Amino acid sequence: MTEQSTVTLTTATPVTLPDAQTVTEVEHYTDSLFRFRVTRPASLRFRSGEFVMIGLMSDLDPVTGKQKPLLRAYSIASPAWDDTLQFYSIKVKDGPLTSKLQHIKPGDQVILRPKPVGTLVHDALTPAKRIWFFSTGTGIAPFASLLREPETYERFEQVILTHSCRDLAELKFGQELVEETKNDILVGEEAQSKLIYYPTTTREPSAKMGRITTVLEDGTLFADLKIADFNAENDRAMVCGSMGLNTDMKRILEAYGLREGANSDPGDYVIEKAFVG
Numbered sequence: 001m002t003e004q005s006t007v008t009l010t011t012a013t014p015v016t017l018p019d020a021q022t023v024t025e026v027e028h029y030t031d032s033l034f035r036f037r038v039t040r041p042a043s044l045r046f047r048s049g050e051f052v053m054i055g056l057m058s059d060l061d062p063v064t065g066k067q068k069p070l071l072r073a074y075s076i077a078s079p080a081w082d083d084t085l086q087f088y089s090i091k092v093k094d095g096p097l098t099s100k101l102q103h104i105k106p107g108d109q110v111i112l113r114p115k116p117v118g119t120l121v122h123d124a125l126t127p128a129k130r131i132w133f134f135s136t137g138t139g140i141a142p143f144a145s146l147l148r149e150p151e152t153y154e155r156f157e158q159v160i161l162t163h164s165c166r167d168l169a170e171l172k173f174g175q176e177l178v179e180e181t182k183n184d185i186l187v188g189e190e191a192q193s194k195l196i197y198y199p200t201t202t203r204e205p206s207a208k209m210g211r212i213t214t215v216l217e218d219g220t221l222f223a224d225l226k227i228a229d230f231n232a233e234n235d236r237a238m239v240c241g242s243m244g245l246n247t248d249m250k251r252i253l254e255a256y257g258l259r260e261g262a263n264s265d266p267g268d269y270v271i272e273k274a275f276v277g
């Protein structure tokens with residue numbers, strides 16, 4: 001179902017915003033990261049871990065005098081059962097969308113195309129003992145959905161979230177997420193016994209420093225978590241980050257014997273880009 005509403009944007013002329021949803025909450029973490037919530041279209045069904053296209057109308061084209069939707073892929077950072085939809089966003093200085101999106105406030109409207117897709121879903125993985133969520137930067141967003149998804153705890157005995165960022169302030173969203181998950185009415189009890197959080201910084205000094213690929217390859221990660229049996233029988237993984245992280249993780253996971261899965265062919269691990277470029 002397509003929802004239509006009339007809003008006034010940058011000009012005095014009202015324009016019709018297709019698939020409009022209303023912003024209900026905004027929180028800024030750093031000058032390059034923020035999260036927000038919007039209303040959920042009544043007809044929207046999605047699987048935890050999927051992404052949708054969201055955006056705003058562009059500025060008026062000086063030649064045609066028209067505006068068009070400026071859309072980007074965004075992971076839904078809330079579980080499939082939630083009443084509202086959360087997103088965790090980068091602010092790119094000259095980014096066509098985020099240079100504007102970073103200024104939204106409650107009551108504003110954003111476009112949300114209600115066609116969720118993605119590979120970071122339980123359907124794409126076969127059962128095993130542990131699930132690993134490997135993320136960098138805003139790549140934690142799909143895991144904010146999956147961490148609060150009951151199926152995650154039904155399917156796995158242990159749930160390990162790794163999140164690597166340059167600085168400590170960039171870890172705050174993840175820290176709050178883990179705290180909220182452990183207090184969640186639906187999954188809190190399970191999360192308290194099954195969820196392990198492993199944050200690292202790559203630039204600012206912190207309790208645990210280093211790229212996740214480095215601590216994985218040199219064995220620090222397994223030593224810290226006292227895990228000695230990482231293999232295709234016990235472990236499943238979902239990866240979301242930069243191209244560099246995704247390429248390196250693919251190589252590392254395959255060296256351990258894990259096979260890439262897909263919606264149509266469930267396997268041992270799945271990967272999705274957190275952004276293009």
Ligand SMILES: Cc1cc2nc3c(=O)[nH]c(=O)nc-3n(C[C@H](O)[C@H](O)[C@H](O)COP(=O)(O)OP(=O)(O)OC[C@H]3O[C@@H](n4cnc5c(N)ncnc54)[C@H](O)[C@@H]3O)c2cc1C
Pocket residue numbers: 051072073074075076087088089090092094095096097098099137138139141142272273274275276277
């Ligand atoms: C499947 C998928 C899911 C995505 N989910 C999210 C999400 O949940 N949150 C989110 O903030 N972005 C997400 N993105 C990226 C998003 O689509 C946009 O690229 C981002 O919002 C910036 O838009 P822009 O128009 O301002 O700049 P763009 O022109 O889209 O990007 C400009 C440049 O900024 C850098 N960049 C873009 N996005 C990021 C990012 N997230 N982290 C670090 N650098 C970045 C890249 O170098 C890119 O070339 C996702 C992308 C894909 C493909």
